[in-house]
Amino acid sequence: MFLKFLTFTIAIGGSALGGPIDPFGSSAARVLTQLPEKTWLESIAVRRNGDILATSLFYSSNIFTVTQPSVHAHNTAKILASVPEVNSLLGITEVPGSYDEEAFFFVGGNFTSLTTFSTTVGSFKGFKLTFPRNGNPTVQKVSDLAPFSSFPNSVTAIPQAPGSVLVADSFVGAIGRLDLLTGQYDPRAFAFDDMAVPKGAKLPIGISAMRMKGSYLYYGNPSTQSIYKVKVDSKGYLVKGAQPSLVANISSVAPGLDDFIFDPQGNILLATNSPENAIVHVDVRTGRSKRIIGGPTDPLMPDSTCLAFGRGILDTNTFYVSTGRNISDPTTSARIVAVDASLLNYY
Ligand SMILES: *[C@@H]1O[C@H](CO)[C@@H](O)[C@H](O)[C@H]1NC(C)=O
Ligand SMILES: *[C@@H]1O[C@H](CO)[C@@H](O)[C@H](O)[C@H]1NC(C)=O
Ligand SMILES: *[C@@H]1O[C@H](CO)[C@@H](O)[C@H](O)[C@H]1NC(C)=O
Numbered sequence: 575m576f577l578k579f580l581t582f583t584i585a586i587g588g589s590a591l592g593g594p595i596d597p598f599g600s601s602a603a604r605v606l607t608q609l610p611e612k613t614w615l616e617s618i619a620v621r622r623n624g625d626i627l628a629t630s631l632f633y634s635s636n637i638f639t640v641t642q643p644s645v646h647a648h649n650t651a652k653i654l655a656s657v658p659e660v661n662s663l664l665g666i667t668e669v670p671g672s673y674d675e676e677a678f679f680f681v682g683g684n685f686t687s688l689t690t691f692s693t694t695v696g697s698f699k700g701f702k703l704t705f706p707r708n709g710n711p712t713v714q715k716v717s718d719l720a721p722f723s724s725f726p727n728s729v730t731a732i733p734q735a736p737g738s739v740l741v742a743d744s745f746v747g748a749i750g751r752l753d754l755l756t757g758q759y760d761p762r763a764f765a766f767d768d769m770a771v772p773k774g775a776k777l778p779i780g781i782s783a784m785r786m787k788g789s790y791l792y793y794g795n796p797s798t799q800s801i802y803k804v805k806v807d808s809k810g811y812l813v814k815g816a817q818p819s820l821v822a823n824i825s826s827v828a829p830g831l832d833d834f835i836f837d838p839q840g841n842i843l844l845a846t847n848s849p850e851n852a853i854v855h856v857d858v859r860t861g862r863s864k865r866i867i868g869g870p871t872d873p874l875m876p877d878s879t880c881l882a883f884g885r886g887i888l889d890t891n892t893f894y895v896s897t898g899r900n901i902s903d904p905t906t907s908a909r910i911v912a913v914d915a916s917l918l919n920y921y
Contacts, residue, residue: 602917603867603874606894606910607640607649613908614688615896617665617728617833617880621705622676624886627654628896628910629663629680632688637663637680637703637713640910644889651910655713657682660697665729665833665880669702669754670736676705679739679754681719681726689901691725691779693745698723700741700752700759717757722746728783728833732810740764740784740810742793747771747780749793751810763811764791764804766818771797783833786810787840792821792858794834794844799825801834801842801856822861828854833880835893837915843893845878848901853878853893853913855920866920867913875911876900883915891916 609615615638616631626640628651639654657663666680683698685691700717719726725745732738741750743761747770751763769781775797784793790803791810800823805816824831824844831854834844842856843866852868852875868875877898884892892914900906 603911603913605874606643606912607651609638609651609908609910611905611907614898615879615908615910616663616898617680618882618894618896618910619666619668619678620882620885620894621668622885624884624889626651626882626894626910627666627678627703629666629682630908631662631664631898632685635660635663635682637666642886643894643912644884644886644892649910655703655711657701657713659715660684660699664727665741666703667729667731667739669731669739670733674707678703679716679729679731681729681741683723683726693725695722695724696720698726700726700729700739700754700757702754716754717752717759719750719752719759719761721761723750723759723761725779726750727779727781730784730786732786734808735810738810740786740791742769742781742784744779744782744796749781749784749791766802766804768798768800768802768818769793769795777830783831783844785834785836787836789813792834792842794831796830796832796847799823799829799831801831801844820861821858822856822863824854824856824863827863827865828852832878835881835883843881843915845881845895847879848877848898851876851878853881853895864920866918873900875909876906878911 612633618628635657637655638651660682663682669677684694727744728742748762748765750761771780791806794801801821802818804818805813828846828850830847832845844854856863895911
Protein backbone atom coordinates (compact mmCIF):
# COMPACT_ATOMS: atom_id res chain seq x y z
CA MET A 575 0.00 0.00 0.00
CA PHE A 576 2.84 2.36 0.81
CA LEU A 577 4.45 1.68 -2.56
CA LYS A 578 1.19 2.28 -4.32
CA PHE A 579 0.87 5.59 -2.52
CA LEU A 580 4.35 6.58 -3.64
CA THR A 581 3.50 5.91 -7.26
CA PHE A 582 0.45 8.07 -6.93
CA THR A 583 2.40 10.94 -5.52
CA ILE A 584 4.86 10.88 -8.35
CA ALA A 585 2.19 10.67 -11.00
CA ILE A 586 0.26 13.51 -9.47
CA GLY A 587 3.27 15.73 -8.93
CA GLY A 588 4.08 15.31 -12.58
CA SER A 589 0.68 16.29 -13.84
CA ALA A 590 0.21 19.13 -11.39
CA LEU A 591 3.55 20.78 -11.82
CA GLY A 592 5.08 19.87 -15.13
CA GLY A 593 3.96 20.69 -18.65
CA PRO A 594 0.49 21.48 -19.89
CA ILE A 595 -2.32 20.00 -17.87
CA ASP A 596 -4.26 17.42 -19.79
CA PRO A 597 -7.71 17.32 -18.20
CA PHE A 598 -8.50 13.94 -19.72
CA GLY A 599 -5.04 12.47 -19.17
CA SER A 600 -4.30 9.30 -17.31
CA SER A 601 -3.32 10.50 -13.83
CA ALA A 602 -6.07 10.20 -11.27
CA ALA A 603 -5.80 13.72 -9.85
CA ARG A 604 -5.05 17.22 -10.96
CA VAL A 605 -5.32 20.68 -9.47
CA LEU A 606 -8.46 22.00 -11.11
CA THR A 607 -7.84 25.54 -9.95
CA GLN A 608 -5.60 27.34 -7.50
CA LEU A 609 -7.21 30.29 -5.75
CA PRO A 610 -5.37 33.52 -4.93
CA GLU A 611 -3.61 34.17 -1.61
CA LYS A 612 -5.72 34.46 1.53
CA THR A 613 -8.39 31.97 0.58
CA TRP A 614 -9.68 28.96 2.45
CA LEU A 615 -12.39 26.76 1.03
CA GLU A 616 -14.66 24.93 3.42
CA SER A 617 -17.47 23.28 1.52
CA ILE A 618 -18.21 22.31 -2.07
CA ALA A 619 -21.35 21.42 -4.05
CA VAL A 620 -22.10 20.93 -7.72
CA ARG A 621 -24.98 22.50 -9.63
CA ARG A 622 -27.32 20.59 -11.96
CA ASN A 623 -25.49 22.11 -14.92
CA GLY A 624 -22.12 20.86 -13.63
CA ASP A 625 -20.80 24.18 -12.29
CA ILE A 626 -18.96 23.97 -8.97
CA LEU A 627 -19.89 26.10 -5.95
CA ALA A 628 -17.47 26.45 -3.02
CA THR A 629 -17.79 28.45 0.19
CA SER A 630 -14.87 30.29 1.76
CA LEU A 631 -13.99 30.73 5.38
CA PHE A 632 -12.37 33.43 7.51
CA TYR A 633 -10.42 35.35 4.90
CA SER A 634 -13.61 36.08 3.01
CA SER A 635 -17.25 35.12 2.98
CA ASN A 636 -17.56 34.41 -0.71
CA ILE A 637 -19.16 31.72 -2.76
CA PHE A 638 -16.79 30.85 -5.56
CA THR A 639 -17.86 29.16 -8.75
CA VAL A 640 -16.01 27.18 -11.40
CA THR A 641 -18.11 26.88 -14.53
CA GLN A 642 -18.19 23.67 -16.57
CA PRO A 643 -15.05 22.16 -15.02
CA SER A 644 -15.12 19.07 -17.23
CA VAL A 645 -14.96 20.89 -20.52
CA HIS A 646 -12.17 23.40 -19.90
CA ALA A 647 -8.48 22.66 -19.68
CA HIS A 648 -7.86 25.78 -17.60
CA ASN A 649 -10.29 26.71 -14.90
CA THR A 650 -10.60 29.73 -12.67
CA ALA A 651 -12.72 30.21 -9.58
CA LYS A 652 -14.78 33.38 -9.82
CA ILE A 653 -16.72 35.04 -7.03
CA LEU A 654 -20.39 34.29 -7.56
CA ALA A 655 -21.71 35.97 -4.40
CA SER A 656 -20.41 37.69 -1.27
CA VAL A 657 -22.12 37.79 2.10
CA PRO A 658 -20.67 40.85 3.89
CA GLU A 659 -22.71 40.50 7.09
CA VAL A 660 -20.56 37.54 8.15
CA ASN A 661 -16.83 36.82 7.73
CA SER A 662 -17.00 33.08 7.03
CA LEU A 663 -19.15 30.65 5.11
CA LEU A 664 -19.36 26.95 5.89
CA GLY A 665 -21.54 24.04 4.70
CA ILE A 666 -23.57 24.26 1.51
CA THR A 667 -26.21 21.85 0.20
CA GLU A 668 -28.69 21.78 -2.65
CA VAL A 669 -32.28 22.19 -1.57
CA PRO A 670 -34.42 19.77 -3.56
CA GLY A 671 -36.45 22.26 -5.51
CA SER A 672 -38.89 22.75 -8.26
CA TYR A 673 -38.36 22.59 -11.96
CA ASP A 674 -38.08 26.37 -12.39
CA GLU A 675 -35.82 27.14 -9.53
CA GLU A 676 -32.50 25.81 -8.35
CA ALA A 677 -31.57 26.63 -4.77
CA PHE A 678 -28.80 25.95 -2.26
CA PHE A 679 -28.78 26.44 1.48
CA PHE A 680 -25.59 27.46 3.29
CA VAL A 681 -24.49 28.69 6.70
CA GLY A 682 -22.12 31.47 7.69
CA GLY A 683 -20.99 33.49 10.70
CA ASN A 684 -17.96 35.02 12.32
CA PHE A 685 -14.72 33.32 13.22
CA THR A 686 -12.24 35.23 15.37
CA SER A 687 -9.35 32.81 14.83
CA LEU A 688 -8.72 30.08 12.35
CA THR A 689 -6.04 28.32 14.35
CA THR A 690 -7.99 28.03 17.60
CA PHE A 691 -11.37 27.89 15.84
CA SER A 692 -12.98 30.57 17.99
CA THR A 693 -16.29 31.94 16.84
CA THR A 694 -18.71 34.70 17.76
CA VAL A 695 -21.69 32.92 19.29
CA GLY A 696 -24.89 34.34 17.88
CA SER A 697 -23.31 35.56 14.63
CA PHE A 698 -24.30 32.47 12.63
CA LYS A 699 -27.06 32.53 10.06
CA GLY A 700 -28.57 30.38 7.36
CA PHE A 701 -28.85 31.68 3.81
CA LYS A 702 -30.45 30.59 0.58
CA LEU A 703 -28.76 31.00 -2.78
CA THR A 704 -31.30 30.92 -5.58
CA PHE A 705 -30.72 30.57 -9.30
CA PRO A 706 -33.88 31.74 -11.01
CA ARG A 707 -34.53 30.41 -14.49
CA ASN A 708 -34.02 33.89 -15.82
CA GLY A 709 -31.84 36.47 -14.16
CA ASN A 710 -28.98 36.59 -11.72
CA PRO A 711 -28.52 34.44 -8.62
CA THR A 712 -29.62 35.98 -5.33
CA VAL A 713 -28.67 35.40 -1.69
CA GLN A 714 -31.25 35.80 1.01
CA LYS A 715 -31.01 35.24 4.77
CA VAL A 716 -33.48 32.61 5.96
CA SER A 717 -32.63 32.33 9.66
CA ASP A 718 -30.51 33.61 12.54
CA LEU A 719 -30.16 30.03 13.72
CA ALA A 720 -31.13 31.33 17.14
CA PRO A 721 -30.76 30.82 20.03
CA PHE A 722 -27.23 29.53 20.49
CA SER A 723 -25.65 28.32 17.29
CA SER A 724 -21.87 28.53 17.69
CA PHE A 725 -20.17 26.51 14.95
CA PRO A 726 -22.68 25.28 12.40
CA ASN A 727 -20.40 23.33 10.14
CA SER A 728 -22.06 20.86 7.80
CA VAL A 729 -25.54 21.10 6.32
CA THR A 730 -27.63 18.55 4.49
CA ALA A 731 -30.94 18.52 2.68
CA ILE A 732 -33.65 15.97 3.37
CA PRO A 733 -34.73 14.53 0.01
CA GLN A 734 -38.38 13.97 1.04
CA ALA A 735 -38.68 17.15 3.11
CA PRO A 736 -37.52 20.01 0.88
CA GLY A 737 -38.83 22.64 3.32
CA SER A 738 -36.24 21.74 5.97
CA VAL A 739 -32.51 21.19 6.27
CA LEU A 740 -30.29 19.68 8.96
CA VAL A 741 -27.38 21.64 10.43
CA ALA A 742 -24.55 19.95 12.36
CA ASP A 743 -23.06 22.26 15.00
CA SER A 744 -19.55 21.23 16.04
CA PHE A 745 -19.53 23.19 19.32
CA VAL A 746 -23.09 22.46 20.38
CA GLY A 747 -22.40 18.79 19.53
CA ALA A 748 -25.83 18.22 18.00
CA ILE A 749 -27.77 18.36 14.75
CA GLY A 750 -30.36 21.10 14.40
CA ARG A 751 -33.34 21.18 12.09
CA LEU A 752 -34.22 24.38 10.29
CA ASP A 753 -37.55 25.22 8.68
CA LEU A 754 -36.57 27.17 5.56
CA LEU A 755 -39.92 28.92 5.27
CA THR A 756 -40.28 30.24 8.82
CA GLY A 757 -36.59 30.33 9.84
CA GLN A 758 -37.50 28.44 13.00
CA TYR A 759 -34.58 26.41 14.31
CA ASP A 760 -34.56 23.43 16.64
CA PRO A 761 -30.88 23.26 17.66
CA ARG A 762 -31.09 19.78 19.17
CA ALA A 763 -33.20 17.75 16.77
CA PHE A 764 -30.58 15.00 17.18
CA ALA A 765 -28.41 15.14 20.29
CA PHE A 766 -26.48 12.01 21.14
CA ASP A 767 -23.40 11.79 23.37
CA ASP A 768 -21.32 10.55 20.44
CA MET A 769 -21.89 13.91 18.65
CA ALA A 770 -20.15 15.89 21.39
CA VAL A 771 -16.50 16.27 22.36
CA PRO A 772 -15.56 13.77 25.06
CA LYS A 773 -13.59 15.03 28.07
CA GLY A 774 -9.88 15.16 27.36
CA ALA A 775 -10.17 14.93 23.56
CA LYS A 776 -7.28 16.57 21.72
CA LEU A 777 -9.47 18.11 19.04
CA PRO A 778 -12.28 20.17 20.58
CA ILE A 779 -14.55 19.83 17.55
CA GLY A 780 -17.65 17.65 17.76
CA ILE A 781 -19.92 16.46 14.93
CA SER A 782 -18.72 18.08 11.74
CA ALA A 783 -20.37 16.22 8.88
CA MET A 784 -23.51 14.28 8.04
CA ARG A 785 -25.50 12.85 5.12
CA MET A 786 -28.77 11.02 4.74
CA LYS A 787 -28.62 7.71 2.90
CA GLY A 788 -31.51 5.27 2.68
CA SER A 789 -33.13 5.08 6.08
CA TYR A 790 -30.07 6.30 7.97
CA LEU A 791 -28.49 9.57 8.92
CA TYR A 792 -24.70 9.13 8.92
CA TYR A 793 -22.49 11.54 10.85
CA GLY A 794 -18.85 12.00 11.71
CA ASN A 795 -17.20 13.31 14.86
CA PRO A 796 -13.55 14.44 14.45
CA SER A 797 -12.86 14.47 18.19
CA THR A 798 -13.29 10.67 18.26
CA GLN A 799 -12.39 9.97 14.59
CA SER A 800 -15.62 8.03 14.31
CA ILE A 801 -18.58 7.74 11.96
CA TYR A 802 -21.99 6.70 13.23
CA LYS A 803 -25.43 6.11 11.77
CA VAL A 804 -28.90 6.36 13.23
CA LYS A 805 -32.28 5.39 11.78
CA VAL A 806 -34.45 8.21 10.44
CA ASP A 807 -37.76 8.33 8.62
CA SER A 808 -38.16 9.70 5.09
CA LYS A 809 -38.84 13.22 6.43
CA GLY A 810 -35.55 13.23 8.32
CA TYR A 811 -36.91 12.66 11.82
CA LEU A 812 -35.35 10.25 14.27
CA VAL A 813 -37.17 6.92 14.34
CA LYS A 814 -38.62 6.67 17.85
CA GLY A 815 -36.26 4.88 20.18
CA ALA A 816 -33.50 4.47 17.56
CA GLN A 817 -29.95 4.57 18.90
CA PRO A 818 -26.80 5.35 16.90
CA SER A 819 -24.34 2.63 15.98
CA LEU A 820 -20.67 2.89 15.01
CA VAL A 821 -19.96 2.61 11.27
CA ALA A 822 -16.20 3.09 11.39
CA ASN A 823 -13.42 4.23 13.66
CA ILE A 824 -10.77 5.72 11.41
CA SER A 825 -8.26 6.56 14.15
CA SER A 826 -5.69 4.15 12.73
CA VAL A 827 -6.00 5.73 9.28
CA ALA A 828 -6.36 9.47 9.96
CA PRO A 829 -6.35 11.69 13.04
CA GLY A 830 -9.25 13.80 11.83
CA LEU A 831 -12.29 13.77 9.62
CA ASP A 832 -14.50 16.27 7.86
CA ASP A 833 -17.20 16.17 5.22
CA PHE A 834 -17.99 12.96 3.36
CA ILE A 835 -20.04 11.72 0.43
CA PHE A 836 -21.21 8.33 -0.75
CA ASP A 837 -19.66 6.72 -3.82
CA PRO A 838 -21.75 4.81 -6.38
CA GLN A 839 -21.28 1.58 -4.36
CA GLY A 840 -22.78 3.27 -1.29
CA ASN A 841 -19.50 3.53 0.60
CA ILE A 842 -18.08 6.67 2.17
CA LEU A 843 -15.42 8.94 0.70
CA LEU A 844 -14.22 11.24 3.41
CA ALA A 845 -12.05 14.37 3.51
CA THR A 846 -9.64 14.24 6.44
CA ASN A 847 -8.49 17.85 6.85
CA SER A 848 -4.95 18.56 8.03
CA PRO A 849 -2.57 16.92 8.94
CA GLU A 850 -3.65 13.85 6.94
CA ASN A 851 -4.48 15.91 3.80
CA ALA A 852 -6.21 13.01 2.10
CA ILE A 853 -9.39 11.27 1.03
CA VAL A 854 -10.26 8.09 2.92
CA HIS A 855 -12.56 5.33 1.65
CA VAL A 856 -14.75 3.72 4.32
CA ASP A 857 -16.53 0.44 3.62
CA VAL A 858 -19.84 1.02 5.42
CA ARG A 859 -20.47 -2.69 5.93
CA THR A 860 -17.14 -3.69 7.46
CA GLY A 861 -15.89 -0.32 8.74
CA ARG A 862 -12.58 -0.97 6.97
CA SER A 863 -11.01 2.33 5.98
CA LYS A 864 -8.06 3.30 3.86
CA ARG A 865 -6.50 6.34 2.34
CA ILE A 866 -7.08 6.41 -1.40
CA ILE A 867 -5.42 9.65 -2.43
CA GLY A 868 -3.34 12.44 -0.88
CA GLY A 869 -1.37 12.04 2.34
CA PRO A 870 0.43 13.98 5.09
CA THR A 871 3.47 14.84 2.96
CA ASP A 872 1.71 15.00 -0.38
CA PRO A 873 1.26 18.63 -1.52
CA LEU A 874 -1.84 17.70 -3.55
CA MET A 875 -4.65 18.54 -1.13
CA PRO A 876 -3.44 20.34 2.00
CA ASP A 877 -6.33 20.48 4.47
CA SER A 878 -8.91 18.62 2.38
CA THR A 879 -12.26 19.90 3.68
CA CYS A 880 -15.09 18.56 1.53
CA LEU A 881 -15.83 16.75 -1.72
CA ALA A 882 -18.60 16.37 -4.31
CA PHE A 883 -19.07 14.31 -7.46
CA GLY A 884 -19.34 16.04 -10.82
CA ARG A 885 -22.71 16.41 -12.51
CA GLY A 886 -21.59 17.50 -15.96
CA ILE A 887 -21.50 15.42 -19.11
CA LEU A 888 -17.90 14.29 -18.75
CA ASP A 889 -17.24 14.23 -15.04
CA THR A 890 -19.72 11.99 -13.22
CA ASN A 891 -16.80 9.73 -12.22
CA THR A 892 -14.83 12.69 -10.93
CA PHE A 893 -15.02 14.07 -7.43
CA TYR A 894 -13.90 17.58 -6.62
CA VAL A 895 -12.11 18.27 -3.35
CA SER A 896 -12.05 21.69 -1.70
CA THR A 897 -9.05 22.57 0.45
CA GLY A 898 -8.14 25.08 3.11
CA ARG A 899 -4.43 25.59 2.73
CA ASN A 900 -1.15 24.29 4.15
CA ILE A 901 -1.73 25.08 7.83
CA SER A 902 2.00 25.68 8.44
CA ASP A 903 2.44 28.01 5.50
CA PRO A 904 0.25 31.13 5.41
CA THR A 905 1.52 32.04 1.94
CA THR A 906 -0.33 29.08 0.46
CA SER A 907 -3.97 29.31 -0.58
CA ALA A 908 -7.03 27.22 -1.26
CA ARG A 909 -7.47 25.02 -4.28
CA ILE A 910 -9.93 22.64 -5.85
CA VAL A 911 -8.58 19.24 -6.82
CA ALA A 912 -10.27 16.99 -9.38
CA VAL A 913 -9.93 13.23 -8.79
CA ASP A 914 -11.06 10.67 -11.36
CA ALA A 915 -12.44 7.93 -9.11
CA SER A 916 -12.50 5.41 -11.95
CA LEU A 917 -8.68 5.52 -12.02
CA LEU A 918 -8.22 5.02 -8.29
CA ASN A 919 -8.90 1.31 -8.21
CA TYR A 920 -9.45 1.15 -4.50
CA TYR A 921 -11.23 -2.17 -4.17
C1 LIG B 1 -19.54 39.66 11.79
O1 LIG B 1 -18.60 40.09 10.82
C2 LIG B 1 -19.11 41.06 9.91
C3 LIG B 1 -18.06 41.28 8.83
O2 LIG B 1 -16.82 41.57 9.40
C4 LIG B 1 -19.48 42.32 10.70
O3 LIG B 1 -20.03 43.28 9.82
C5 LIG B 1 -20.53 41.94 11.74
O4 LIG B 1 -20.83 43.06 12.56
C6 LIG B 1 -20.04 40.80 12.64
N1 LIG B 1 -21.13 40.35 13.47
C7 LIG B 1 -21.00 40.10 14.78
C8 LIG B 1 -22.24 39.63 15.51
O5 LIG B 1 -19.93 40.23 15.38
C1 LIG C 1 -11.37 4.22 18.12
O1 LIG C 1 -10.22 3.44 18.18
C2 LIG C 1 -9.25 3.94 19.10
C3 LIG C 1 -7.96 3.13 18.91
O2 LIG C 1 -8.25 1.76 18.99
C4 LIG C 1 -9.80 3.86 20.50
O3 LIG C 1 -8.87 4.41 21.41
C5 LIG C 1 -11.10 4.69 20.55
O4 LIG C 1 -11.70 4.55 21.82
C6 LIG C 1 -12.06 4.22 19.49
N1 LIG C 1 -13.19 5.13 19.47
C7 LIG C 1 -14.46 4.72 19.39
C8 LIG C 1 -15.50 5.80 19.39
O5 LIG C 1 -14.76 3.55 19.33
C1 LIG D 1 3.52 22.79 4.35
O1 LIG D 1 4.36 23.87 4.56
C2 LIG D 1 5.52 23.53 5.33
C3 LIG D 1 6.26 24.84 5.62
O2 LIG D 1 6.55 25.51 4.43
C4 LIG D 1 6.34 22.53 4.54
O3 LIG D 1 7.48 22.15 5.29
C5 LIG D 1 5.49 21.30 4.26
O4 LIG D 1 6.18 20.39 3.45
C6 LIG D 1 4.21 21.67 3.57
N1 LIG D 1 3.34 20.49 3.56
C7 LIG D 1 2.78 20.01 2.44
C8 LIG D 1 1.94 18.79 2.59
O5 LIG D 1 2.90 20.53 1.35
